[in-house]
Amino acid sequence: MLEIDSVTKSFGTRNILSGCYLNCRKGEVVGLLGRNGSGKSTLLKIIFGSVKADFMHLRIDEEIVIRGNTSKKIAYLPQQSFLPSFFKVRQLLSEVSPKLLTAPILSYLNKINANTVNHLSGGELKFLECLWILSRAAPYILLDEPFSGISPLQIELIQEAILLSSQQKGIILTDHLYHPLLKISERIVMLNNNAIYSINDEDDLIRHHYLPDVS
Numbered sequence: 001m002l003e004i005d006s007v008t009k010s011f012g013t014r015n016i017l018s019g020c021y022l023n024c025r026k027g028e029v030v031g032l033l034g035r036n037g038s039g040k041s042t043l044l045k046i047i048f049g050s051v052k053a054d055f056m057h058l059r060i061d062e063e064i065v066i067r068g069n070t071s072k073k074i075a076y077l078p079q080q081s082f083l084p085s086f087f088k089v090r091q092l093l094s095e096v097s098p099k100l101l102t103a104p105i106l107s108y109l110n111k112i113n114a115n116t117v118n119h120l121s122g123g124e125l126k127f128l129e130c131l132w133i134l135s136r137a138a139p140y141i142l143l144d145e146p147f148s149g150i151s152p153l154q155i156e157l158i159q160e161a162i163l164l165s166s167q168q169k170g171i172i173l174t175d176h177l178y179h180p181l182l183k184i185s186e187r188i189v190m191l192n193n194n195a196i197y198s199i200n201d202e203d204d205l206i207r208h209h210y211l212p213d214v215s
Protein backbone atom coordinates (compact mmCIF):
# COMPACT_ATOMS: atom_id res chain seq x y z
CA MET A 1 0.00 0.00 0.00
CA LEU A 2 1.07 3.58 -0.70
CA GLU A 3 0.23 5.75 2.27
CA ILE A 4 0.97 9.44 2.76
CA ASP A 5 -0.06 11.29 5.88
CA SER A 6 0.31 14.59 7.72
CA VAL A 7 1.04 16.35 4.41
CA THR A 8 1.51 20.05 5.03
CA LYS A 9 2.45 22.53 2.34
CA SER A 10 2.36 26.31 2.03
CA PHE A 11 3.52 28.55 -0.79
CA GLY A 12 4.62 31.74 0.95
CA THR A 13 1.85 32.65 3.36
CA ARG A 14 -0.71 30.56 1.44
CA ASN A 15 -1.56 27.29 3.11
CA ILE A 16 -2.37 24.62 0.46
CA LEU A 17 -2.37 21.31 2.35
CA SER A 18 -2.83 20.81 6.11
CA GLY A 19 -2.35 17.34 7.50
CA CYS A 20 -3.71 15.48 4.45
CA TYR A 21 -3.95 11.70 4.40
CA LEU A 22 -4.28 9.55 1.28
CA ASN A 23 -3.73 5.89 0.58
CA CYS A 24 -3.91 3.53 -2.38
CA ARG A 25 -3.66 -0.25 -2.51
CA LYS A 26 -2.35 -2.26 -5.43
CA GLY A 27 -5.35 -3.31 -7.48
CA GLU A 28 -7.37 -0.13 -6.95
CA VAL A 29 -7.96 3.16 -8.75
CA VAL A 30 -8.42 6.13 -6.42
CA GLY A 31 -10.03 9.21 -7.98
CA LEU A 32 -8.88 12.55 -6.55
CA LEU A 33 -11.22 15.48 -7.18
CA GLY A 34 -10.98 19.12 -6.16
CA ARG A 35 -11.61 22.61 -7.48
CA ASN A 36 -8.98 24.51 -9.49
CA GLY A 37 -6.15 25.50 -7.21
CA SER A 38 -7.19 23.15 -4.39
CA GLY A 39 -3.77 21.46 -4.41
CA LYS A 40 -4.29 18.17 -6.31
CA SER A 41 -1.21 18.54 -8.54
CA THR A 42 0.82 19.74 -5.57
CA LEU A 43 -0.18 16.63 -3.61
CA LEU A 44 0.76 14.30 -6.51
CA LYS A 45 4.09 16.13 -6.96
CA ILE A 46 4.79 15.75 -3.24
CA ILE A 47 4.10 12.00 -3.43
CA PHE A 48 6.36 11.75 -6.51
CA GLY A 49 9.02 13.93 -4.91
CA SER A 50 9.26 16.79 -7.41
CA VAL A 51 7.83 19.23 -4.83
CA LYS A 52 9.03 19.19 -1.24
CA ALA A 53 6.36 19.23 1.44
CA ASP A 54 6.82 21.27 4.61
CA PHE A 55 6.00 18.01 6.36
CA MET A 56 4.83 14.53 5.33
CA HIS A 57 5.20 10.82 6.02
CA LEU A 58 5.29 8.56 2.94
CA ARG A 59 5.25 4.78 3.27
CA ILE A 60 5.27 2.41 0.30
CA ASP A 61 4.72 -1.28 0.96
CA GLU A 62 5.62 -0.80 4.65
CA GLU A 63 8.85 1.11 3.92
CA ILE A 64 9.37 4.77 4.77
CA VAL A 65 10.21 6.66 1.58
CA ILE A 66 11.88 10.07 1.54
CA ARG A 67 11.49 10.77 -2.20
CA GLY A 68 9.02 8.80 -4.30
CA ASN A 69 10.85 9.35 -7.59
CA THR A 70 14.10 7.77 -6.42
CA SER A 71 12.33 4.77 -4.87
CA LYS A 72 11.43 3.32 -8.34
CA LYS A 73 8.02 2.54 -6.85
CA ILE A 74 6.15 5.48 -8.36
CA ALA A 75 5.58 6.60 -11.95
CA TYR A 76 3.92 9.96 -12.54
CA LEU A 77 2.09 11.51 -15.50
CA PRO A 78 2.35 15.28 -15.06
CA GLN A 79 -0.27 17.69 -16.40
CA GLN A 80 2.19 19.11 -18.95
CA SER A 81 3.90 17.05 -21.64
CA PHE A 82 7.24 15.67 -20.46
CA LEU A 83 8.76 13.81 -23.43
CA PRO A 84 11.55 15.47 -25.42
CA SER A 85 10.23 16.74 -28.79
CA PHE A 86 12.77 14.69 -30.79
CA PHE A 87 11.75 11.39 -29.09
CA LYS A 88 10.83 8.74 -31.72
CA VAL A 89 7.20 7.57 -31.64
CA ARG A 90 8.34 4.08 -32.68
CA GLN A 91 10.67 3.95 -29.65
CA LEU A 92 7.84 5.12 -27.38
CA LEU A 93 5.49 2.43 -28.68
CA SER A 94 8.14 -0.26 -28.25
CA GLU A 95 8.20 0.60 -24.53
CA VAL A 96 4.43 0.20 -24.06
CA SER A 97 3.49 -2.93 -22.15
CA PRO A 98 2.04 -5.62 -24.51
CA LYS A 99 -0.64 -6.14 -21.87
CA LEU A 100 -2.07 -2.71 -22.68
CA LEU A 101 -2.11 -3.30 -26.43
CA THR A 102 -5.69 -4.50 -26.75
CA ALA A 103 -7.24 -4.71 -30.23
CA PRO A 104 -9.03 -1.29 -29.97
CA ILE A 105 -5.89 0.40 -28.59
CA LEU A 106 -3.70 -1.16 -31.31
CA SER A 107 -6.18 -0.10 -33.97
CA TYR A 108 -5.98 3.50 -32.70
CA LEU A 109 -2.17 3.43 -32.45
CA ASN A 110 -1.89 2.11 -36.01
CA LYS A 111 -3.52 5.30 -37.24
CA ILE A 112 -0.81 7.47 -35.68
CA ASN A 113 1.88 8.05 -38.27
CA ALA A 114 4.07 10.79 -36.76
CA ASN A 115 7.77 10.00 -36.57
CA THR A 116 8.70 12.14 -33.61
CA VAL A 117 6.85 13.39 -30.55
CA ASN A 118 6.71 17.00 -31.82
CA HIS A 119 4.63 15.87 -34.81
CA LEU A 120 1.89 14.31 -32.66
CA SER A 121 -1.35 16.20 -31.98
CA GLY A 122 -1.90 17.30 -28.35
CA GLY A 123 -4.38 14.46 -27.72
CA GLU A 124 -2.20 11.83 -29.42
CA LEU A 125 0.76 12.93 -27.31
CA LYS A 126 -1.25 12.78 -24.06
CA PHE A 127 -2.58 9.34 -25.00
CA LEU A 128 0.91 7.95 -25.72
CA GLU A 129 2.43 9.55 -22.60
CA CYS A 130 -0.32 7.99 -20.48
CA LEU A 131 0.20 4.52 -22.03
CA TRP A 132 3.96 4.87 -21.53
CA ILE A 133 3.62 5.85 -17.86
CA LEU A 134 1.13 3.01 -17.24
CA SER A 135 3.73 0.63 -18.72
CA ARG A 136 6.48 1.51 -16.21
CA ALA A 137 7.50 -1.20 -13.77
CA ALA A 138 6.57 0.98 -10.75
CA PRO A 139 3.78 -0.57 -8.63
CA TYR A 140 2.07 2.82 -8.03
CA ILE A 141 1.06 5.26 -10.74
CA LEU A 142 -0.01 8.89 -10.36
CA LEU A 143 -1.98 10.37 -13.27
CA ASP A 144 -2.57 14.14 -13.38
CA GLU A 145 -5.38 14.87 -15.87
CA PRO A 146 -4.94 11.90 -18.23
CA PHE A 147 -8.26 12.69 -19.99
CA SER A 148 -7.55 16.35 -20.65
CA GLY A 149 -7.44 17.14 -24.37
CA ILE A 150 -8.50 13.59 -25.30
CA SER A 151 -11.59 12.95 -27.45
CA PRO A 152 -14.43 10.77 -26.05
CA LEU A 153 -13.62 7.50 -27.85
CA GLN A 154 -9.95 7.75 -26.91
CA ILE A 155 -10.96 8.49 -23.29
CA GLU A 156 -12.63 5.07 -23.31
CA LEU A 157 -9.35 3.53 -24.49
CA ILE A 158 -7.40 5.30 -21.73
CA GLN A 159 -9.97 4.09 -19.18
CA GLU A 160 -9.45 0.54 -20.47
CA ALA A 161 -5.66 0.89 -20.18
CA ILE A 162 -5.93 2.29 -16.63
CA LEU A 163 -8.20 -0.58 -15.55
CA LEU A 164 -5.90 -3.18 -17.12
CA SER A 165 -2.92 -1.60 -15.41
CA SER A 166 -4.72 -1.46 -12.06
CA GLN A 167 -4.97 -5.27 -11.98
CA GLN A 168 -1.39 -5.22 -10.65
CA LYS A 169 -0.82 -1.60 -9.67
CA GLY A 170 -2.31 1.06 -7.43
CA ILE A 171 -3.40 4.13 -9.38
CA ILE A 172 -4.20 7.63 -8.12
CA LEU A 173 -5.92 9.68 -10.76
CA THR A 174 -7.07 13.29 -10.88
CA ASP A 175 -9.07 14.94 -13.64
CA HIS A 176 -11.85 17.52 -14.04
CA LEU A 177 -13.64 15.19 -16.48
CA TYR A 178 -15.23 13.62 -13.46
CA HIS A 179 -17.64 11.24 -15.22
CA PRO A 180 -14.82 9.19 -16.80
CA LEU A 181 -12.99 9.39 -13.46
CA LEU A 182 -16.04 8.21 -11.44
CA LYS A 183 -16.59 5.36 -13.88
CA ILE A 184 -13.23 3.69 -13.24
CA SER A 185 -12.45 4.74 -9.66
CA GLU A 186 -13.09 2.27 -6.89
CA ARG A 187 -12.89 5.13 -4.38
CA ILE A 188 -13.26 8.89 -4.69
CA VAL A 189 -11.62 11.45 -2.44
CA MET A 190 -11.80 15.21 -2.58
CA LEU A 191 -9.37 17.95 -1.68
CA ASN A 192 -11.26 20.84 -0.16
CA ASN A 193 -10.14 23.54 2.29
CA ASN A 194 -6.63 21.99 2.45
CA ALA A 195 -7.90 18.57 3.60
CA ILE A 196 -8.97 15.26 2.04
CA TYR A 197 -12.53 13.93 2.35
CA SER A 198 -14.09 10.64 1.24
CA ILE A 199 -16.81 11.03 -1.34
CA ASN A 200 -19.68 8.56 -1.38
CA ASP A 201 -22.07 10.04 -3.94
CA GLU A 202 -22.74 13.05 -6.15
CA ASP A 203 -24.49 14.84 -3.24
CA ASP A 204 -21.12 14.89 -1.46
CA LEU A 205 -19.68 16.67 -4.51
CA ILE A 206 -22.36 19.34 -4.13
CA ARG A 207 -21.77 19.60 -0.36
CA HIS A 208 -18.07 20.22 -1.02
CA HIS A 209 -18.97 22.89 -3.63
CA TYR A 210 -17.44 20.91 -6.48
CA LEU A 211 -20.72 20.56 -8.39
CA PRO A 212 -23.39 23.28 -8.51
CA ASP A 213 -26.54 22.70 -6.44
CA VAL A 214 -29.30 22.83 -9.05
CA SER A 215 -32.13 21.68 -6.75
Ligand SMILES: Nc1ncnc2c1ncn2[C@@H]1O[C@H](COP(=O)(O)OP(=O)(O)OP(=O)(O)O)[C@@H](O)[C@H]1O
Binding pocket: 011, 016, 034, 035, 036, 037, 038, 039, 040, 041, 042, 043
Ligand atom coordinates in the same frame (compact mmCIF):
# COMPACT_ATOMS: atom_id res chain seq x y z
N1 LIG B 1 5.48 26.75 -7.16
C1 LIG B 1 4.42 27.43 -6.72
N2 LIG B 1 4.58 28.64 -6.15
C2 LIG B 1 3.53 29.33 -5.65
N3 LIG B 1 2.27 28.88 -5.68
C3 LIG B 1 2.05 27.69 -6.25
C4 LIG B 1 3.11 26.90 -6.79
N4 LIG B 1 2.59 25.75 -7.28
C5 LIG B 1 1.26 25.81 -7.05
N5 LIG B 1 0.94 26.97 -6.43
C6 LIG B 1 -0.40 27.37 -5.98
O1 LIG B 1 -0.91 26.33 -5.17
C7 LIG B 1 -2.31 26.16 -5.42
C8 LIG B 1 -2.57 24.70 -5.76
O2 LIG B 1 -2.02 24.44 -7.05
P1 LIG B 1 -2.23 23.05 -7.76
O3 LIG B 1 -1.60 23.13 -9.10
O4 LIG B 1 -1.79 21.98 -6.84
O5 LIG B 1 -3.82 23.00 -7.89
P2 LIG B 1 -4.77 21.95 -8.61
O6 LIG B 1 -5.77 21.50 -7.62
O7 LIG B 1 -3.96 20.91 -9.28
O8 LIG B 1 -5.47 22.89 -9.70
P3 LIG B 1 -6.02 22.61 -11.19
O9 LIG B 1 -7.22 21.74 -11.04
O10 LIG B 1 -6.36 23.97 -11.67
O11 LIG B 1 -4.91 21.96 -11.97
C9 LIG B 1 -2.68 27.15 -6.54
O12 LIG B 1 -3.28 28.28 -5.95
C10 LIG B 1 -1.36 27.51 -7.15
O13 LIG B 1 -1.36 28.84 -7.63
